[in-house]
Amino acid sequence: MAELFINQAKQYAETRPSYPQELFQSLPQKIPLVTLCGMWAQEVGRLLDRAGIYKKVTGTDTSIKQLEFAPKLPNVSYHHTAPVMSGSELEETVSAQSSVNLVTIAQAMHWFDLHAFYQQVKWILKKPYGVIVAWCYTIPEVNDSVDSVLEQFHSIDSEPFWEPRLKLIDDKYRSIDFPFEAVEGAYHTGPFKFVAEKLMDLDEYLTYLRSWSAYQTAKTKVVELLRDDMIESFKRAWNEDGHDQKAVKFPVYLRIGKVGNA
Numbered sequence: 001m002a003e004l005f006i007n008q009a010k011q012y013a014e015t016r017p018s019y020p021q022e023l024f025q026s027l028p029q030k031i032p033l034v035t036l037c038g039m040w041a042q043e044v045g046r047l048l049d050r051a052g053i054y055k056k057v058t059g060t061d062t063s064i065k066q067l068e069f070a071p072k073l074p075n076v077s078y079h080h081t082a083p084v085m086s087g088s089e090l091e092e093t094v095s096a097q098s099s100v101n102l103v104t105i106a107q108a109m110h111w112f113d114l115h116a117f118y119q120q121v122k123w124i125l126k127k128p129y130g131v132i133v134a135w136c137y138t139i140p141e142v143n144d145s146v147d148s149v150l151e152q153f154h155s156i157d158s159e160p161f162w163e164p165r166l167k168l169i170d171d172k173y174r175s176i177d178f179p180f181e182a183v184e185g186a187y188h189t190g191p192f193k194f195v196a197e198k199l200m201d202l203d204e205y206l207t208y209l210r211s212w213s214a215y216q217t218a219k220t221k222v223v224e225l226l227r228d229d230m231i232e233s234f235k236r237a238w239n240e241d242g243h244d245q246k247a248v249k250f251p252v253y254l255r256i257g258k259v260g261n262a
Helices: 009-015 021-025 044-048 064-068 087-093 114-124 144-157 164-170 202-210 213-220 228-239
Strands: 037-040 057-061 076-080 102-106 131-137 192-200 246-258
Touching: 057 064, 064 076, 087 114, 131 164, 144 228, 192 202, 202 228, 202 246
Parallel strands: 037 057, 037 102, 057 076, 102 131
Antiparallel strands: 131 246, 192 246
């Protein structure tokens, strides 16, 4: 998975959305005595710019290149980790057994070996109230004209190059395996919807599209998905309303649960 994002790590950091404040504000009230936030996230940098509400944060990623663009914050430490770790490696790199209040995974859990990952989550979270939160965002929304062009680009042109597991995002994480209990005050584990928003011009929007894993996979097969005619279609749609910059909205879908005594 990490190899898909090496070449465009800078594009990824610059054009992917930051997550809405409402998402982060919803977490502390669901997590008792937050002292440590454990994290596994391909987008670790974009999440941690809001990490000031936690005393200690550990951010990990399997991609060294991604970590190079993570923001430097006094309460945050970063670690490059292997896709699979033993208990001793987990303790040495991240934290001790039953020591973490919160594990978060941002736009990444669809890449994981969930069986192995959940074993690690249940090992590291405090029982019974330790919380796991995972979210994804689906394709962005601009307006009817731009979204129509994007739908063709996403579902037709790019379709042969999407990894099958990314259908979990299309399904808004509804069907992803999530063997955890509902947190206090909730009747289910989600998905709960939020919306992230980012102001973009057309160049930034196209740079975001080039950060897609499907685009990078196509490039390795010498296929240019953003052909001249496709870029022209985006230009016509983008310039229809006469505004260079537009509010690009990313629907975010979040699953949240507590570890219990499992």
